[in-house]
Structure formats: C-alpha cells, structure tokens
Amino acid sequence: MIRPATAADVPALVQLIRALSEYEKLSHQVVVDEARLREHLFGARPYAEVLLAEDAGRVVGYALYFHSYSTFLGRPSLYLEDLFVLPELRGRGHGKALLARLARIAVERDCGRFEWMVLDWNTPAIQFYEALGAALVPEWKLCRMTGDALKRFAATAA
C-alpha cells in the first residue's frame, strides 16, 4: 500500500533516511533530526512531499520528492530525491509501486519529466530503472558548493 506521509510518520521516516544512508555508504553525511524534518515537510514552507510504502501495516519504504523546473520544456518536473525500501523487504514490488505512483503524479501535474540521480556503482538500481523506461543522461555532471567554500563565496556578493 502506498500513501502520503503525515507529520506522525516523521520518526519512522528519520529511521528510513538513516538506513538509506548506510546502504549508500554516506551515513557520515547524515545530520537530519525529527523537529527540523517535520518543519521542512509539514511547516509553513514545505520543501518536499513524501510517499510511504506499507507492508502488513508496517512502513517499509519511502519516496521523497519535489518539483524542479525545466526552462526548455517550460514545465515543472517531478524530482525524486530519495527512494528506499528496507533490504529485508525487497523483491515484493514496493519500490516499483512507489515509482509508478510518482509517475502518475508527474503526469497528473503536467510535468515534462520524472528525474532522479543514481550512484554509478549501483548497477542493480540502474538496470531496474532502465527496465521501467528510464534512461541515464550521462553528459550532465553534478557540481556542488557547500560548507566554508559556500560561505566564503557568498561573502563576495555585491
């Protein structure tokens, strides 16, 4: 079963975010906490939306998404930030059900694209996405400014 998350789901969601970061070998980057996540998802200025997958009444996976925008298409896109299903509950269709629901939301909201990023070593995920009709766009590289470099550069603004 797929359903939108509510504020009451935030503790379960934080646990899933931590589990995802361990799977991605990025747990050293995780500093999320419940109060801030609740404010950012369900406060005055929501930054993202969340779908949950349930199995026998237990939350076993999530998809966090928001809208980006393509000037070339002149339409919003649906951008999937995180997709995760607990490893012990994979192979039961939860990931595919989350993605299909997101694709439906993208079409309903007149989005030109449904996009996300995948780690280049995650071959099973890439094959799974391609089998569903997605394609890698390998010529685009992610560029990031963060931490002290961001603060230093911000201070140069006129």
Added chain:
Amino acid sequence: MIRPATAADVPALVQLIRALSEYEKLSHQVVVDEARLREHLFGARPYAEVLLAEDAGRVVGYALYFHSYSTFLGRPSLYLEDLFVLPELRGRGHGKALLARLARIAVERDCGRFEWMVLDWNTPAIQFYEALGAALVPEWKLCRMTGDALKRFAATAA
C-alpha cells in the same frame, strides 16, 4: 547590476532561454512560451525564481533557481537550473556576480548546499566553477523518464 526578475521581464527571459539552448546545442528541446513561463514563475504556484544581470540598462544574463531538499543534511538546497550570459558580453563579471548573489541567498536561507549541473564537455565552465570553490560530484548520474515511457509507466500505478 543584479536584480530579481518580474513578470515584465518574461519576453526578455524567453529570448535568453532560447540563446542558452543554442549554446548548449539543445535548441531542438525548447518549447517554452511566454504565457506559460509567466504563470510558472509569477502565478499561484511559483516553481522557480529568477535573477537578471543588467549591463548599461540591458538584460544580458539570467539565473533561474529553486529549492531542492537534502534528507541527509535535513535542510533545503539552492538548485541553479540555468545560468547564462550573452556570449558577446562575457568576461565582464556578470556570471560570477549572479553566482555570488545566489550563494548569498543560499546562506541567508540556511541551505546546506548550492548545486547545479554542468555538461561534461563544457571545460571552461567546469574550470570557472572549480575556481569559485565548487566541486564536481561525478559518482551521481542523472536518470530521466519522459514522454511516452512516462505515460506508459504512470498507467501501471495501483
């Protein structure tokens, strides 16, 4: 001079979007029109914000951006979708001024990251960004579902 765009700037902005698409060799993808862009930027549900660079009273460049969200940081990011300065007016600091203003907005809004994508063949741009303190994150690949593939998959949603 850097200033936020208003609805009156939409015609100039559409011209710049077309010029960017020609520079990126992607003009066959561009279907933007003024009415839709005005609605998406200045309507009931704005999808993005725009800064303009002016030179002697003429609009010569733009940056279109929105907020993404990092669950690992538990904070929004500032995502730059397009950055463009007319080729004949480069080398005068407009691009750097747009980026610095965006970095300042990112810091003011408590964003953990300032991010964008760059085409892997655009070596001058990559070197420019790295000199400002940004870094490529090459292990992430963009994955996209669009057009008929998106509609087909959406139709499978439960």
